[in-house]
């Protein structure tokens with residue numbers, strides 16, 4: 001089995017809510033959005049790990065914790081076995097270089113006043129990736145790597161289409177020779193035809209450069225196409241992780257089953273999305289006790305609201321957090 005390069009171990013992240021005057025006068029305690037509650041997940045060297053789940057389940061928060069854009073409130077994130085919260089100075093800079101995030105919105109992350117050459121030169125110089133004299137050649141190599149023409153270097157981001165801007169974002173991330181790319185909804189804002197091109201480019205780069213990729217998306221078709229393994233999140237928790245084919249052919253968690261059932265048809269023109277399960281998604285401010293899915297689960301029984309299910313083995317490399325047919329005495333992960 002491949003080594004874990006990046007891990008979340010019991011990671012929790014809360015976002016405190018502003019306390020109103022009436023709350024304070026009434027002595028009501030401060031409340032918070034529990035975006036992540038005890039998330040445990042490993043990212044293995046050289047794999048593409050897909051992370052899926054309904055809007056608001058904590059995918060982006062987890063991605064940001066993995067690259068340390070958020071500090072965690074509980075648990076820890078490790079990189080190469082070291083708690084990333086303990087990294088300072090040169091070690092922190094090395095982590096920032098080796099673990100890169102690519103964002104959904106290239107408008108927001110590419111400086112509109114800089115040319116592509118300036119954007120890439122800045123990334124190359126900040127981390128002193130190549131001698132100054134080598135920068136022009138390296139920029140040409142990076143543009144070729146993401147299949148942009150060499151004259152792209154002297155244009156500004158607004159001169160490009162959405163898909164091309166995402167290629168610039170990928171080139172910038174690759175300029176610092178990362179080990180891990182965390183892509184958060186990389187292609188959600190793009191047209192379906194362009195999505196496939198950018199995802200196929202990422203797939204090719206992942207294999208060619210032996211990158212480790214965390215691919216956060218709500219589009220199950222894309223996740224299935226690109227991922228070696230898939231983690232399913234619900235209300236701030238990971239509820240199932242399995243190799244891609246296993247997850248899609250033999251989902252064990254009732255939430256995963258509902259999510260796959262509700263997925264839009266494989267017709268690429270169809271972007272319709274149904275709710276993944278009956279009933280309302282509970283508020284992450286007050287998640288239900290026990291299994292987070294118990295209020296919507298068609299199989300819930302008395303143990304479900306009473307006891308939090310841990311991830312337990314369901315087959316080779318396959319875990320799910322569900323009391324149904326869960327081996328009772330298996331150790332919690």
Ligand SMILES: Nc1ncnc2c1ncn2[C@@H]1O[C@H](COP(=O)(O)OP(=O)(O)OP(=O)(O)O)[C@@H](O)[C@H]1O
Pocket residue numbers: 015033034035053054055056057058059060061062218284
């Ligand atoms: N900076 C923040 N401040 C307050 N609440 C936040 C913040 N970031 C996320 N949240 C809340 O945390 C919860 C999880 O959000 P997150 O964006 O991680 O989910 P997501 O699965 O990525 O959703 P989406 O697919 O819509 O991006 C949501 O209830 C969200 O409103």
